[in-house]
Amino acid sequence: xxxxxxxxxxxxxxxxxxxxxxxxxxxxxxxxxxxxxxxxxxxxxxxxxxxxxxxxxxxxxxxxxxxxxxxxxxxxxxxxxxxxxxxxxxxxxxxxxxxxxxxxxxxxxxxxxxxxxxxxxxxxxxxxxxxxxxxxxxxxxxxxxxxxxxxxxxxxxxxxxxxxxxxxxxxxxxxxxxxxxxxxxxxxxxx
Amino acid sequence: xxxxxxxxxxxxxxxxxxxxxxxxxxxxxxxxxxxxxxxxxxxxxxxxxxxxxxxxxxxxxxxxxxxxxxxxxxxxx
Numbered sequence: 001x002x003x004x005x006x007x008x009x010x011x012x013x014x015x016x017x018x019x020x021x022x023x024x025x026x027x028x029x030x031x032x033x034x035x036x037x038x039x040x041x042x043x044x045x046x047x048x049x050x051x052x053x054x055x056x057x058x059x060x061x062x063x064x065x066x067x068x069x070x071x072x073x074x075x076x077x078x079x080x081x082x083x084x085x086x087x088x089x090x091x092x093x094x095x096x097x098x099x100x101x102x103x104x105x106x107x108x109x110x111x112x113x114x115x116x117x118x119x120x121x122x123x124x125x126x127x128x129x130x131x132x133x134x135x136x137x138x139x140x141x142x143x144x145x146x147x148x149x150x151x152x153x154x155x156x157x158x159x160x161x162x163x164x165x166x167x168x169x170x171x172x173x174x175x176x177x178x179x180x181x182x183x184x185x186x187x188x189x190x191x
Numbered sequence: 192x193x194x195x196x197x198x199x200x201x202x203x204x205x206x207x208x209x210x211x212x213x214x215x216x217x218x219x220x221x222x223x224x225x226x227x228x229x230x231x232x233x234x235x236x237x238x239x240x241x242x243x244x245x246x247x248x249x250x251x252x253x254x255x256x257x258x259x260x261x262x263x264x265x266x267x268x
Contacts, residue, residue: 015267019260027251041255048259052266129246150208151240152248157210176204183235191238 011060018048020141022065024148025133026072032126033076043079047072128190135185139178146171147178194218199229207240 026047030040050071058067136144146164149155150171157168166174183191194202199222205211206219223230251259 015263019256019263023256023259024250028249031249032247037249040249041251041259044251045259045262048263049266052263125246128242129248132243132246132248148250151243152250157208172201172204176200179204179207179236179239183239186239186242190242191235 011063013051013055013058013064015048015052015055018051018064018068021137022068025065025130025137026068028129028133029069029072030076032129034079039079043072043075046075050075131186131190132182135182136178138185139181143174143178143181146174147182150175192218192221194222196222196226196229199226200232203229203233203236207236 023044026044027040030043031037034040034043047068051068054071062070136147139147142164146160149160149163150157155163157171160166161168161171164171199219202211202215202219206216211219219233223233
């Protein structure tokens, strides 16, 4: 599919499908970075709104999702700027540092860096997360949904069956197909 | 004691979510003795489970998604 996309020079926006197609992907990206479900949700919403507002600037040279994730990245950075500047204001009344040998160090240096979460492993897990989300999005819609409910949200078989109006053997057939599909999709790079 | 490959894969999937009984797992292990295809499948299946854990995936709650859809539609029109 990536190959096919690469051959097509332009892309179009389809905002009516954004939530179904990208909400989980963007949300996952945001929640890993801000560690707060509520803020992550708001950032995704802002991203979609910003996407709608600047749809006329979309030139179609990047895939829709790449374009949305670029907007979200900016939103995450803005979010940290906002909270860091609040922190700065609150700390103005305090000493620069309690350590005497660090005298004169700037407050910015003492603020936790949200992106410094332990190097390679984080990057690898992030790539893995993206790869899995990608593969899930290639599954038939209902299979992907059942897989996400069961595996990511950890819902019980009974709850999923009630919510989707299916019986347990349907559910396990879908889980089986989804897992087999994912194994095939992730195969080259991750197994 | 003998089970079909279909049954084996069903037990294998259930055990990924800790929903297989001990007796089912015993039958599955016995199946592996003579069925290398299922054994291989099972190993990959467990790998998939640990990959998903490692990636620490999150999804947006479905009620939030619905709300988001509605507010997007309002803006869209």
